[in-house]
Amino acid sequence: MAFLELHGLVQRYGPVVAVDGVDLAVDRGEFLSLLGPSGCGKSTTLMAIAGFVEPTAGRIVLGGRDMAQVKPNRRNIGIVFQSFALFPHMTVAENVGFGLEMRSIAKAERTQRIAETLALVRLTELAGRYPKQLSGGQQQRVALARALVIRPDLLLLDEPMSSLDAKLREEMRVEIRDIQRKVQITTIMVTHDQAEALLMADRVAVMDQGRIARIGKPYEVYENPGSAFVSDFLGRTNLLPATVVGRSAGRLRVKIGAVEIDAVGEAPDGAAMVSLRPERLSFAAQGLPGTIESALFMGGQWFYRVATGIGQLSVIRPNEGGAHVAEGGAVHVAWPVDAARVVQG
């Protein structure tokens, strides 16, 4: 039995179905990311786990206990909001100590645990400051400390990085992940940022229209997305409408326009989509002939758009110094067979 289980969770607001039957099992100590575009139901799922909204149907079981009758203040869950939601009239130490105070923990132990947790998030010197005197990154660390100090059974992160600037976001991703590993707390993070989810989580669950479209280890989900939606949402991809025309030795034969190629995946004969990740494509002596329409320099990479017989393809090549292929140049695009993956439209 998993540590946290959702069974057929449904959340309706009048005629709007925000969450439409989510089943989920999270193991103790696991870091799971709920990933999806806005309105896919990921935040609502998180709020239902925290207890702020009452599910229309379904069950939430945490540590073997059904949460239906348990109010948020009795669930022992730590939560970090997108806005951080720090108490503006309390100092950093008072913010962090709030949960301990509510648990009637003695002053001496409280002081010690506040100090420990502030040390964990590297904020010891700022204990006496007020939230508005802190930078965005510091505020977020206070919010994290406030959630962790109560030693919750479960840590919920609701878009924790989206109000930070790009540079800080990258630092905080690594920092939060390290802290999570260190205290080994079961964590669910909601995000719309696929890079964040892939980098931080042990498993990602991609949500679409109130359901989980795909769940698995980041690498597996990325490589084998299953559906066109997931492959497009996770990273960049070239999605090409195709027809499955035959199969042999575990491979599919698909026809894209007038071109027939081999692909991997499972699909019945007939219409399907083929996903070609741009970073798996390369230029070679032989392959699909094409013309470079544009070559965009992105620092670490070159981003090409190539007109070919199966449509326009995005190609990403690492910048290895030296010459790149110029716009208007004739090329041959090649890829390993397993890079062409049949997905469901």
Place this chain on the structure above:
Amino acid sequence: MTRTNGPLALAFHAVFIAFILAPLVVVILVAFTPESYLSIPTTKWSLRWFEAIWASDFIPAFWISVYVACGAATIALVVSVPAAIATARFDFPGRQALGAYFLSPLMVPHVVLGVALLRFMAEVGLTANMAALIMGHVIIVLPFTLRLALAALTGMNRHCEWAAWSLGASQWAVFRRVTLPMIIPGLAGGWLLAFIQSFDELTMTVFVASPGTTTLPVRMFQYITDNIDPMVASISTALIVLALVLMAVMERVYGLERLLAGKGEA
């Protein structure tokens, strides 16, 4: 980005400001004249009418006004907070109607309210009663405290309450430790507006005031119907000075804009 005003705009602003200030200037000037009639322009100046205030019955009337305004503003605030929480935080049938009902005194002319209250109080035997006067004022100032309480509640970050709740706080602890401190600036602004509104109220009060409950505006109104001397002008001037001092103190301590805009802490 600031743009400089053109000459026409400047002239307009100058005239507008003069239009607002001119009556006040005249009142202040009259207050310093020695004659027992209104004489402007004058050549002689005197503090005679300020000295006269102390011996007059305007002083008790002033304290009655302060008492009524404090009482009405405080009662209205205490009633407003739960009402604002109910209408801002919960969804229930009749929520909109209730909100509109609480604000409806704004739409009832004070004259109508005065006549109605006079009749009502006579009927239930509450004439010349301080509590009854305060309750009448509560009706008038309630929309002000309620509006600012509502603005403060809807302006605050809801997630702060949720965060406190999930940290183990009961609903009451959430209110006392998080919600209330965060909306206090808005509540203080509402209380202040209510106090001013009540202190200033004449139209309704003149109907229900009796010898024991004569507020300052009512007393001034009565006085000016019988006398034409600068007494009322000197009282007005004293009130203007008092208001300026209060505003200066509050600006120093708190920031008036923050108070009257009804914003919570950012």
